[in-house]
Amino acid sequence: MRVSPPQVWRAKQSLYKLTGSKCNKCGNIDVPPSTFCSKCGSPEVSSINLSGNGTLILSTKNFQQRAGYERSMPQFIGLIKLDEGPEIVAPLTDVDEEPKEGSRVTAVLRKLTVDSSNGLIEYGLKFKVISDGP
Amino acid sequence: MSRVYITGASMVPVNRHYDMSLFDLANSALMGIRKTVEEIPEIDAVVVSNAYGQKLGSQSMLGYKISRRAGLSGKVSMTVEQGDASGGASIFTAYALVKSGVAKNVLVIGVDKFSDFPSKFVNDATSSTLEEVSYHEGISTSPYGALMMKSYMKKYDVSEDYFYDWAIRMHSNAVENPYAYLRFPVDKEVIAKSQEVSTPMRLFDIAPRADGASAVLISSQDYSKLSEVPVEIESVDFSSGEPSISSLEFPIKRVNVKPERTVMEISDTFSVSAAIELEAMGLAERGKSIKSLDQLNVNYSGGLKARGYPGGATGVYQTAEIYMQLADEFPGRKAKEVEEGIVLSTDDVLRTSFLIHFKR
Numbered sequence: 334m335r336v337s338p339p340q341v342w343r344a345k346q347s348l349y350k351l352t353g354s355k356c357n358k359c360g361n362i363d364v365p366p367s368t369f370c371s372k373c374g375s376p377e378v379s380s381i382n383l384s385g386n387g388t389l390i391l392s393t394k395n396f397q398q399r400a401g402y403e404r405s406m407p408q409f410i411g412l413i414k415l416d417e418g419p420e421i422v423a424p425l426t427d428v429d430e431e432p433k434e435g436s437r438v439t440a441v442l443r444k445l446t447v448d449s450s451n452g453l454i455e456y457g458l459k460f461k462v463i464s465d466g467p
Numbered sequence: 468m469s470r471v472y473i474t475g476a477s478m479v480p481v482n483r484h485y486d487m488s489l490f491d492l493a494n495s496a497l498m499g500i501r502k503t504v505e506e507i508p509e510i511d512a513v514v515v516s517n518a519y520g521q522k523l524g525s526q527s528m529l530g531y532k533i534s535r536r537a538g539l540s541g542k543v544s545m546t547v548e549q550g551d552a553s554g555g556a557s558i559f560t561a562y563a564l565v566k567s568g569v570a571k572n573v574l575v576i577g578v579d580k581f582s583d584f585p586s587k588f589v590n591d592a593t594s595s596t597l598e599e600v601s602y603h604e605g606i607s608t609s610p611y612g613a614l615m616m617k618s619y620m621k622k623y624d625v626s627e628d629y630f631y632d633w634a635i636r637m638h639s640n641a642v643e644n645p646y647a648y649l650r651f652p653v654d655k656e657v658i659a660k661s662q663e664v665s666t667p668m669r670l671f672d673i674a675p676r677a678d679g680a681s682a683v684l685i686s687s688q689d690y691s692k693l694s695e696v697p698v699e700i701e702s703v704d705f706s707s708g709e710p711s712i713s714s715l716e717f718p719i720k721r722v723n724v725k726p727e728r729t730v731m732e733i734s735d736t737f738s739v740s741a742a743i744e745l746e747a748m749g750l751a752e753r754g755k756s757i758k759s760l761d762q763l764n765v766n767y768s769g770g771l772k773a774r775g776y777p778g779g780a781t782g783v784y785q786t787a788e789i790y791m792q793l794a795d796e797f798p799g800r801k802a803k804e805v806e807e808g809i810v811l812s813t814d815d816v817l818r819t820s821f822l823i824h825f826k827r
Contacts, residue, residue, distance in 0.1 A: 340603075347599075347600040348600060348603060348604075365598065365599070371709060390618075392614075393614055394665065394666045395607070395609060395610045395664070396662075396663060396664055396665065397590055397664050397665060398587040399591050399594060399605055400588045400591045401591065405605060410606060410610035410614070410665070414713075420711065420712065420713060422601065422611060424604050445603060457603055
């Protein structure tokens with residue numbers, strides 16, 4: 334079995350919506366959320382819902398296959414600076430060629446993979462271009 | 468606190484060893500140690516460095532299993548896993564055991580095996596080093612390398628062909644190394660025409676995965692004479708932190724060595740990793756390291772790029788290579804007039820690193 338419902342359920346804060354944690358001491362934002370601040374180690378962190386909007390810094394067209402994700406190849410992956418500050422690496426969707434640097438992107442829910450033995454579907458966030466870069 | 472020495476080393480040629488299991492490979496490396504160290508001392512601990520055996524070999528507890536097969540039941544045994552930096556973490560573990568006096572002689576065995584499965588399954592295993600959400604999203608490690616490469620190209624205004632010299636140099640070195648996997652030269656045309664893996668990164672910007680095993684004997688000062696040319700582990704530093712791809716700030720320590728007197732083996736999972744590491748360690752000018760290779764005694768093995776990339780065994784290979792260089796036993800391209808050595812063992816996207824400093 335490839336898709337584990339409990340694993341997907343536990344990761345829902347990151348897979349289905351963009352949640353982070355903000356350190357009440359140093360202000361650092363961690364994505365995915367963390368119990369302790371990854372910068373200063375403080376346990377005084379608050380959960381925050383991120384807008385899901387950001388700017389594409391760089392992107393790559395990836396041809397390297399991974400078992401279970403063959404149908405999404407070739408795959409576009411972006412380095413995205415979220416409006417709240419953190420940089421993340423995430424899959425892009427609905428693009429045929431590498432988008433322009435500086436494009437505005439937003440998180441959307443998409444199918445990630447399907448379990449070949451029992452048909453379970455795993456969903457997660459990908460980023461869609463909403464306006465081209467300068 | 469005892470001083471710590473490398474007193475023996477062996478390597479199995481990196482290759483697709485379809486006829487060998489994880490245990491066959493480890494045993495072959497151990498046999499190599501037995502052949503090169505005249506009197507094997509009493510071993511107090513066995514540290515096995517392995518990153519992907521659980522996923523690709525369905526084997527856990529390799530520390531115990533390999534030590535039992537080596538006739539070392541009853542000794543301290545463990546497996547150390549830290550992704551591709553497992554080798555550096557294992558050397559650090561052995562160093563700490565000897566330095567503290569807990570052990571006098573520690574056998575470190577690095578072993579990993581990739582060739583039993585097609586690439587897409589191997590990519591799935593290596594992607595397990597990424598954060599949980601990235602793994603679920605279907606991302607593999609190569610796009611990270613590609614984004615680092617693009618970031619480097621943008622920051623230093625260089626094009627893709629800037630990186631070609633790294634692959635050319637690594638293949639040229641590997642031709643002379645009997646333990647290397649890709650023992651053939653390449654030129655710019657071959658690299659430029661090679662398959663795109665993750666734009667702008669091509670096949671020759673990426674280390675080829677293969678099977679391998681290497682063993683290193685780490686001893687206290689009392690046993691340093693086991694080696695004709697004792698090589699001391701002067702220090703092991705550790706860095707860890709999330710990299711910032713856009714700024715290319717990676718958590719790797721600067722080193723205080725004379726490059727012309729130092730032989731080094733660094734982790735070039737991607738050609739851009741080599742550039743970033745050399746610059747972050749202060750050994751080359753930022754944005755120009757790949758054009759400065761003539762001034763550096765770097766990766767005479769051929770590096771991960773051409774010696775091959777045996778996963779969690781890599782750092783143990785690197786340590787064996789530096790030991791052999793400093794003991795004047797390396798069968799490939801030899802570094803001249805060097806007194807010190809450096810191993811930089813990192814994970815594939817440079818989040819964690821072990822920097823091991825050797826002196827003859």
